[in-house]
Amino acid sequence: MATIVQIDPTQQLDPFKSVKKIPTHEFFTSGHRTCQGCESALVMKMMVKAAGPRTIVLGSTGCMYVANTTYYSTSWVVPWMHTQLGSSGSAALGAAAGLKAQMRKGKMKQEPINVIAFCGDGGGADMGLGAISATMTHPDYNLLILLYDNESYANTDIQLSGSTPWGANTTFSTPGSVKRIMHHRWKKNMAGLMAVGHPTCRYVATICMSYGLHGMNSIRKALTIGGPTFIHSLDPCPKGWDYDPIQSHELGELAVQCGIWPLYEVEDGKLRLTGRTQQIADGKIPRKPVRDYLLRQGRFAHFTNDDLDYFQSKIDQMWTKWLIPGVIPFEKDLAADNPPA
Amino acid sequence: MGKLYAVEIVYRGIFQKKLATNISRAIVLAAHLDGKPGISFGRYGDSPERNGIPAKNFAIVATDEQTLQEGMAKYEPKEVDITISVDDTLCKGVESWAWYGLQPINKLTKPGGTLIVTSMEPAEKLIEMAHNRETPYNLAIVKGSRSFSGLWVYKDDHTDVRVLGAIAKVMPELVSLDAMKKTILQEWKDPVKVASAEKSYNRVTKALVQPGQGNPETPYQFELPKWHEMGEGVAIPCIPVGKTVEDPVTHVLGGIRPDRNPTFKKFSTRTMRPVVNFETCIKCTLCWLQCPDTCFDVTPEGLYDANMEACCGCGVCEAVCPVDKCVTMVAETEFADNGSQWETWRKDSTGYLQWLNQKIESRPERSHGFRFKGQYQEQVGEMLQIAQES
Numbered sequence: 001m002a003t004i005v006q007i008d009p010t011q012q013l014d015p016f017k018s019v020k021k022i023p024t025h026e027f028f029t030s031g032h033r034t035c036q037g038c039e040s041a042l043v044m045k046m047m048v049k050a051a052g053p054r055t056i057v058l059g060s061t062g063c064m065y066v067a068n069t070t071y072y073s074t075s076w077v078v079p080w081m082h083t084q085l086g087s088s089g090s091a092a093l094g095a096a097a098g099l100k101a102q103m104r105k106g107k108m109k110q111e112p113i114n115v116i117a118f119c120g121d122g123g124g125a126d127m128g129l130g131a132i133s134a135t136m137t138h139p140d141y142n143l144l145i146l147l148y149d150n151e152s153y154a155n156t157d158i159q160l161s162g163s164t165p166w167g168a169n170t171t172f173s174t175p176g177s178v179k180r181i182m183h184h185r186w187k188k189n190m191a192g193l194m195a196v197g198h199p200t201c202r203y204v205a206t207i208c209m210s211y212g213l214h215g216m217n218s219i220r221k222a223l224t225i226g227g228p229t230f231i232h233s234l235d236p237c238p239k240g241w242d243y244d245p246i247q248s249h250e251l252g253e254l255a256v257q258c259g260i261w262p263l264y265e266v267e268d269g270k271l272r273l274t275g276r277t278q279q280i281a282d283g284k285i286p287r288k289p290v291r292d293y294l295l296r297q298g299r300f301a302h303f304t305n306d307d308l309d310y311f312q313s314k315i316d317q318m319w320t321k322w323l324i325p326g327v328i329p330f331e332k333d334l335a336a337d338n339p340p341a
Numbered sequence: 342m343g344k345l346y347a348v349e350i351v352y353r354g355i356f357q358k359k360l361a362t363n364i365s366r367a368i369v370l371a372a373h374l375d376g377k378p379g380i381s382f383g384r385y386g387d388s389p390e391r392n393g394i395p396a397k398n399f400a401i402v403a404t405d406e407q408t409l410q411e412g413m414a415k416y417e418p419k420e421v422d423i424t425i426s427v428d429d430t431l432c433k434g435v436e437s438w439a440w441y442g443l444q445p446i447n448k449l450t451k452p453g454g455t456l457i458v459t460s461m462e463p464a465e466k467l468i469e470m471a472h473n474r475e476t477p478y479n480l481a482i483v484k485g486s487r488s489f490s491g492l493w494v495y496k497d498d499h500t501d502v503r504v505l506g507a508i509a510k511v512m513p514e515l516v517s518l519d520a521m522k523k524t525i526l527q528e529w530k531d532p533v534k535v536a537s538a539e540k541s542y543n544r545v546t547k548a549l550v551q552p553g554q555g556n557p558e559t560p561y562q563f564e565l566p567k568w569h570e571m572g573e574g575v576a577i578p579c580i581p582v583g584k585t586v587e588d589p590v591t592h593v594l595g596g597i598r599p600d601r602n603p604t605f606k607k608f609s610t611r612t613m614r615p616v617v618n619f620e621t622c623i624k625c626t627l628c629w630l631q632c633p634d635t636c637f638d639v640t641p642e643g644l645y646d647a648n649m650e651a652c653c654g655c656g657v658c659e660a661v662c663p664v665d666k667c668v669t670m671v672a673e674t675e676f677a678d679n680g681s682q683w684e685t686w687r688k689d690s691t692g693y694l695q696w697l698n699q700k701i702e703s704r705p706e707r708s709h710g711f712r713f714k715g716q717y718q719e720q721v722g723e724m725l726q727i728a729q730e731s
Contacts, residue, residue: 019625019626019627019630020624020626022626022630024596024597024639025582025583025597025599026582026583026597026599026635027582028635029580029583029599029600029601029602029635030599030601030602030607030634030635030636030648030650030651031580031601031602031603031604031605031606031607031651032602032605032634033391033394033438033605034391034633034634035354035355035391035392035393035394036391036392036393036610036611036653036654036655036656037392037633037655037656037657038391038392038633038655039633041633041634042631042632042633045633045635046630053582066389067391067438070438070439070605071439071441072565072566072571072575072577072604073441073577073602073604073605074577074579074580074602075580075601075602076579076580077579077580077581077582077599077600078579079579080579155389156389157388157389157390157492158492169493174493209631210631212630212631238392238491238655238710239355239390239391239392239491239492240492242491242492242493242494242710242711243491243710243711243712244656244707244709244710244711244712245392245393245655245656245657245709245710246655246656246657246659246660246670246707246709247660247712248633248655248657248660249631249657249660249661250660295713295714296711296712296713297711298490298491298492298493298494298710298711299493301493301494301711301714
């Protein structure tokens, strides 16, 4: 029986063997108006560096739209288009389908062109979730959705999002003298959600650009595999997390090393822990205590020892009790959850 | 018609947001006590702020309500009696993220008005950093290092009240010292802060800046597209990929200097800049790869030269560099130009290394926001000591 899904060939992007093999050309350049030490801008730079020149980038509203393309100016070397806050999924699907149709009708040269849509955690994990989910169910088009997650609506001055971790200080959850913890929700498990719920999505990965080579190779793999693919990147944000920008790189490393941000990929249904996370899981390096990460950020400066212990217990739970540690949060025996008062 | 007073506070976005708000708010509250109405506000175009990118707050005060209304009918003041720069590196110029080109720090300061700067530098150095102009103005220095914190944790090192004390000295007709002291006590309920303000009032130093004194460069600027030149739908050309770099000595071509957005340069965003020791560099690529601003040009021999048009001074390059003192962040006040360090080193490596070591030695302790819990408590003691001694 002939298969109904007809997918165009993709660019064959082999992994970069080492940092020294990374090409020197830039496709997202200087002159954007982001903060000092903006890791999301770094994600943009590495994302298109990994994808190469034959790439179309679509961006939903967020820092990476507002700060990068202000009033008739741009930092993009490759074609870029703005799309609405919740529409990164629809824009990616539309662009990929449009290219496919143009090539089928002979209006464009037949060639594999990467389509990447990026969205922030507000645009992707909150508002655009429906559109992204729908896009991930279409097997016929080659596209990548990259969620750059700085754990708040950073562009509009740090309102909390579905990605903000427990207890963090944001404009919507300022600790007071009577009540200390004003944010009681835990971060949405976006990559897990995409992988578990979308059998047609052929590749899901979590990355952090403090591990640049790993992150870029994940992007190259997603674009090579083809079909709808999804990558979730954690980006330290000096503005919203309140820290000296010199720490941007180190905080990304710490998020992984403390086990808060597990790196993994799911390729055609097969899960593999990657990078430092794999080394922690294999017992090759110890998992650092979360306080090393939390106490370096002003957004957690109101934490007491009880809060730190509670946060640690939730991360321990993720590593020891989850059905698949760090990925699938099902447990056979549910323990009582007792957050500090 | 009454008299209108305007004060602008130029500050580093996010790092000094709370500090600037404290200052402009207290000016207006103190003026109220002196019977003058006023309004304090942040410039609309600076929001949302970005770490380090210059932003402004204004305090507008008038002798009567009608004059205030007239003053507030403008989008923002066209001239101010006092310009306050709470980071001395802003004296080199202000490029806000929402408009194009570099604005001299003293551009809005009225002839005979005052520029108040918080700095540890001598007056001559600050005058050299600011652009020259045709009318004289005063420079007042509140001695102290840069006060940086973030959105959530405020470093209460008394910089706010010390600037307020200086304002009462510089312009008593705007606000009296008495009113300022009362306001500070009301706002902070801390008599030590009142004492800090009064010490600053007594110790602020002043210098007259003559016409023509200062940086002679024409500030970087260009034409904005007009509304009638904009087409339907907005499409603009992408940035070209870049060109090879030429060695100034051997004229060998190689490497790459990426083209950059010509309408926004980051040199007014930084408080520190990296200096690079090209002789100890092991070409590990990390500074170049991890720079969020793509500021490193790749030289023909595979070294990485931080381009000072694009560097915003975050310091990530220093953090990732595995070699001791190969990439080092140095205060922006130590530099007078934005030239290529690599070219200087190629032409005269011995001279360059001497220059480099001198820059590294001048490096003050980094104070660029929150690094660990408890840090501000440690630093505030030191800052207060400077305040008491100065």
